[in-house]
Each structure stands twice: as structure tokens, then as C-alpha cells.
Amino acid sequence: MNTSDFYFDLLSNLTPDNKLELISRLSESLKTKKRIKETSLKSLFGAFKSKKTGEQIIDELRADRSFGRKIETL
Numbered sequence: 666m667n668t669s670d671f672y673f674d675l676l677s678n679l680t681p682d683n684k685l686e687l688i689s690r691l692s693e694s695l696k697t698k699k700r701i702k703e704t705s706l707k708s709l710f711g712a713f714k715s716k717k718t719g720e721q722i723i724d725e726l727r728a729d730r731s732f733g734r735k736i737e738t739l
Contacts, residue, residue, distance in 0.1 A: 676684065715722065 676687065679687070717725075
């Protein structure tokens with residue numbers, strides 16, 4: 666069953682007035698052009714800025730790690 670058959674079966678029980686309203690809304694949605702803003706992958710780079718070097722950030726992350734694992738004896 667394809668998508669259009671699924672929706673047709675789903676909407677077949679609507680009243681004629683409801684079907685016309687749905688047709689009207691669908692037609693109107695096709696007339697209005699909403700421009701989808703394209704986000705390029707390049708725009709995602711450089712989001713994090715810091716005066717620290719990469720090595721300093723890595724050292725801080727490693728120093729802040731905490732391991733709460735408890736080893737139980739058997």
C-alpha cells in the first residue's frame with residue numbers, strides 16, 4: 666500500500682464538506698512558497714571559540730573526569 670492509498674482510505678469516511686475543506690487547505694499550501702533555509706555544513710564550523718589551545722582544553726577535560734566505578738570483591 667503506497668502513501669496516497671493509505672491517506673485515501675483514511676479520509677474516505679469524511680463528509681463532503683470536510684473533504685472540500687481539506688482540498689482547499691491543501692491547494693492553499695501549494696500556492697504559498699515557503700523557502701526552506703538551507704544550512705550548509707561549512708556554516709557549522711567555528712561555532713566554538715576559545716583563547717585556549719586544543720591541548721589546554723584536552724588537559725582540562727582529562728583533569729575533570731571522574732570515575733565513580735566501584736569494584737566489589739567476590
